[in-house]
Amino acid sequence: MQLIAVTGGIASGKSAVAARLAEHGAVVVDADRIAREVVEPGTPALARIAAELGPEFVRPDGSLDRARLGAAVFAEPDKRHLLNAITHPAVARRSHELFAAAAAADPKAIVVYDVPLLVDTDRTAEFDLIVAVVADAEERVRRMVSLRGMSEDDARRRIAAQAGDDERVAAADIVIDANGTLDETRAQTDALWERLRRDS
Template sequence: MYLIGLTGGIASGKSTVATRLGEHGAVGIDADQLAREVVEPGTPGLAAISAEFGSNVLLPDGSLNRPALGAIIFADPERRERLNAITHPAVRQLTRDRIAAADASDPHAIVVYDVPLLADAVAGGLVTFDLVVVVHADATTRIQRMIDLRGLTEAEATQRIGAQATDAERLALADVVIDNTGTLDATLAQVDALWERVVAAAAGEIAVIDGIRSPSSAAQD
């Protein structure tokens, strides 16, 4: 199995890149989706969130009121850490399960783990990536996207960017950077070119992708 870690700041276009890789045949594992699963109604995660933050973060049907919770945690780093302490262990375990399932299904699969907090996954020893891809767009572009596409105010968008890792911290982890400040076609062309190199590296046909050795070349050392 060839495992790609895909990350990027909020509104950077990470989902666009993940979707394109999926169209090429990659097996996608979305950390945000896993985070939603661990707080579905009836889960221990949702019960713990309700106990920590109060019943006002629940909708009438018992599901999580994400806007209400977001308003709390993006304004208070300490409370955001409390939420992370509830959800992150469950997401980590589900991640391990999904990666193991993908490997068992097809040992030659190319798997893309789409994760906002990639640095935490690496530092915590959750997974070892063959390649780390960072989708990048400058803060001004991302703020405007959140205003136009998500209906946030400029202050809300800026606050959410500030709650995440910095661009420098993400880029320091990158083996490959996808520049998503231009047109959609330009972004997709970068992803298509990357896919060709990933397929070749996974098959052992090339030794490196932007300085990263393929698993087969590493095994020969």
């Protein structure tokens, strides 16, 4: 098994790269999806969020109020650090389970971990190859405002809350420049896939 991390900041194009690799046959493990899974109703992580951050972040139906929590943690670094201390270990445990399952199903699998917070969580040593997907901050703000309906202020706060591209590039073996068109990003991803196939 080859274990590849694809990382990038919010609206960088990271998920487009992971999706293209999946089209080629990679097994993609999505850290954002796992992060949602580990805070579903009844999970230990959600119970800790309610106990340590406040019950107001859990809706009456027992689900996490993501919008309210997101607004709070991006505005208050202390709350963000506490949330990360609760969720990151749970995400790491679940991701390792999925990596192991992929390897058991196919020992020659190319497994891609689609993970925004790789550098932030200091997990770089786990991977055979690290791919950083980068785009200029202004382009990322434009995407968040036009495609996701965020305010410009909210978009800039979210970018500022994550590691910078310089840190991601320093940790990366390969950098994909996603400032251009989707086709240009896919072409770089296709070249990456050919390299992975050669190395497998």
